[in-house]
Amino acid sequence: MKRIIAPPFLAPGDRVALVSPSYHVPMQAVEGAAAVLRGWGFEPVVGAHVGRRWRGSYAGSPEERLADLRAALEDPSIKAILCNRGGYGTIRFVDTLPPEELAAHPKWLVGFSDITTLCGMEARAGVMSIHGPMGKFLAKDRGAGKSAELLRGLLTGTVPEYALPPHPLSRPGVATAPLVGGNLSTFVPLLGTRADATAGREILLFIEEIEEDFRHIDRLINTLRLHGVFDRCRGVILGQFTGCEANLGYDSAEDLVCSYLSDYDIPVCCGFPAGHEAENWPLLIGARSTLAVTEAGATLTFHVRGRRTRA
Missing domain, CATH: 3.50.30.60 (LD-carboxypeptidase A C-terminal domain-like)
Incomplete structure (x- = not known):
């Protein structure tokens, strides 16, 4: 595995992308996650295809989901990427999102469950990521609780x-x-x-x-x-x-x-x-x-x- 780098920590006012690389999430939950991010002092940016459905469970087609992820990676104003939920589907990106793209845009990616795939891809590309609470769960608890507070701290440079x-x-x-x-x-x-x-x-x-x-x-x-x-x-x-x-x-x-x-x-x-x-x-x-x-x-x-x- 390559030498691993830590992406820059976030500062107040930084923009955080909300994307759905796997299963669909109701927009109410996405809006709830965005409210939590605003409460933390960040500016949420919802992916263009978030809210779509494809074949029942997916949050859009593989191309749409990848487009949102790529847009968040390539936008220099986006400092972190918060996945809305897991489920299934990220395995489609293993051979369509080259490690060079991830290495060229080191920023914190947050998620777990099916997002394990993306965390593995980041690690192989030489970039750290965060296995932790996603947008759906932050919305449910309105950003309260120890896990959310640890995530907030970690994003801003407090390492547990x-x-x-x-x-x-x-x-x-x-x-x-x-x-x-x-x-x-x-x-x-x-x-x-x-x-x-x-x-x-x-x-x-x-x-x-x-x-x-x-x-x-x-x-x-x-x-x-x-x-x-x-x-x-x-x-x-x-x-x-x-x-x-x-x-x-x-x-x-x-x-x-x-x-x-x-x-x-x-x-x-x-x-x-x-x-x-x-x-x-x-x-x-x-x-x-x-x-x-x-x-x-x-x-x-x-x-x-x-x-x-x-x-």
């Missing part, structure tokens, strides 16, 4: 240092490497493509999932193992596994994943509050980071210049 309580399945150790990953069902199909951020020689891998049964999770974890991804891992962070159907005799999704990680001498942090739940603490994808796990708990530190805050 996370401290977590102990978890019975966590494994002790210390590791430093670029942080990559996101939604398991989204990034595993990208293995071997130019959106594959796990291709680095040393990585910290973050995993979260929603509404998948354990057989599918087991299949994806084995896919990572067979591709040698865990051989490159210096540590693993397990986030939320929301609504995942328990089977195969495991007590939890963390129990399933950790049964494979026991073969590797690496620290494992379980229970990180990021994923598809109300608490979705922002993570700096691509940033060189240190995970430290002890019996007393875990810490995650991003090696990025900025003001520091303990979270």
